[in-house]
Amino acid sequence: MAFREQVLQSCDHIKLCTGQAVFEVGDEAGGIFGVASGRLGLHVPALGHEPTLSFIGGPGFWAGDLAAVAGIARRTSLIACCDTEVLRLSRASMIRLAREDQDAWLHFAELMAANFTLSLATIGMLRRSSPVARIASLLLNLAGRQQRAPLLSFEVVPENWTGC
Template structure:
């Protein structure tokens, strides 16, 4: 994949596809192509946030440290996923470690290019804020999944995050152990919850993969969530 083809992918998938064409084209004019091998670090937590990173090909893993000193897999990004907006906006540092799960091609848009655009048009920060808001919603759902008392609901919330924040993707090359980690469950508990969803026709599962067979059933199950996180879940459903 070359620079032009990467720009085409990111123009029609994910965050950028919802934005005005003029902004999208000018934003991508400053992009540079980067390639990573499986297992290679894209950036570490606490690194300077020098660029906004968009995934054009492959898969990326998002790892966060919940305060235990042990990084935790929180998300698997598909093409169209952008990461790094929070630190980019205020010139601070990375909030997570991002690793190439497979060989990956990304575009990096330097902070200087974004700032130059913003000096000419203040709405640039509004567009960037939309991406940051989506990450907030994704992390709010992670928090809800980590604390919800029902293991089945934890799995549903985790699948919904993968689905909604990856442009409606339904197939995920993820192990059941990784799903358990993202849902803050033991592997055995996650497997029991997943079997219930498989028997209900919501999910199909095999060795190293999961598929959401019925996205509508996923939405229906999440519609019953109440409390402070209910609005976050509703926004996530609307994103899809």
């Protein structure tokens, strides 16, 4: 069976209401989450401040990989921007898939590289001294227009999936 099908069969399907958290800063790493329909907002905490919206991911976007792979507490919050359906691949399923298919870690590494690229774009946005340049960079990040590596080598949306 292809890796994509193994992942889809291993995922839990979760429906979220607008404003509902997938996870919050400090939560235990339970797995990775892929958007099937709707939008998720990635909120990054700043020292001494509330988490700030840094990115909005739509269908095909996966998040939570760093904490899931490393087994550490969440460092960001992921919140539904609208009614959203996500797929959750548990950390235990990730480990099981990697034991069964040695190429699985390559797919997870590709995801981590793409999300690291997103992190660098966010840092670049925050370092801009001009408010106009910072807002323009933020809008590019939110629109997902920064140059990024492919998130995974398979699509998140299973066939016959109904969206919001």
